[in-house]
Amino acid sequence: MHEKALTRWQRGWSASRGWTDYQQVDDVTVVRVGEPERRVEYVATEANATAAAHLALTDSNPPGTSWLAITTDNPDRLAADLKPVEALRTEWLMTISLAEQASYPVPPPYSLELSTTPSIIDAQICGYGEVAATGRMAVLHTGAVADLITTDPAHRRRGLARALMTALAQATPTPAAYLSASSHGRPLYESLGWTTITPLLVARTSTSY
C-alpha cells in the first residue's frame, strides 16, 4: 500500500535535497545522503519496516546517523516494533492535483521571487527588509514534490505560506504533487485542499546502545 506515492515522494524529496544517489535493497530505498548527522535514509512501507530497520542497525554508520522514513497506519505500534531504532516524529504523506489547490495572492507589502531550473522551482517572499518565507518544488515527470516550506516565526499566520504554495503550484508543469507534512504544516496543506495518504514515521538509529 502507498508504495507508488511513497516512491514518487522520495524521488522528488531526493531531487530537492540533492540526494540523488539511491538504490533498491530488498524493497527498501536506500538514499545515500552523506551528511555528517544523516549518512543514509532508508525509505520503505510498513511491510518492509523490519528489513529497513535491519539495514539501519547493521550498516557501518555511526550510531544516530542512519535515518528511516516508513509509511504506517499506526505510528505508535510501528515505533514500538522498530526498537532499538528510535522513533523521532510522525509526518504525513500528502498529495493533491495541483489544478485543484486553492489559490491565494501574496499579501501586501510582501513580494514574491521565483527562480527556476528544469527540475527545481525556488520561491521566496520578502517584506519589511527580510526574507519572510521560502519553499521549493522539485519537478519530476512522476509528480512534483513540495519541500522546505518555511515562514519565519515573525511573519507567520499572515497568509505567506499559502501564497508561496500558490506560486509554486502555478509554476509547476506536472499535474500531481506530493509532500511530507510536519505537524505544523499539515493544517496549512489541508486548508489548501491537500489530502493525507498515510502517516510516515521518521526514525533513526539510537545513540544510546
Ligand SMILES: CC(C)(COP(=O)(O)OP(=O)(O)OC[C@H]1O[C@@H](n2cnc3c(N)ncnc32)[C@H](O)[C@@H]1OP(=O)(O)O)[C@@H](O)C(=O)NCCC(=O)NCCS
Ligand atoms: C507551517 C508554516 C509554513 C505555515 O506558515 P504561515 O505563513 O504561518 O501559514 P499561512 O499564514 O499561509 O497559513 C495559511 C492557513 O494554514 C493554516 N495554518 C497555518 N499555520 C497553522 C497553525 N500553526 N495551526 C493551524 N492552522 C494553521 C490556517 O488555515 C491558515 O489560515 P488562517 O491563518 O487564515 O487560519 C509555518 O508555521 C512554519 O514555517 N512552520 C515551521 C516549519 C514547518 O513545519 N514547515 C512545514 C514543513 S512540511
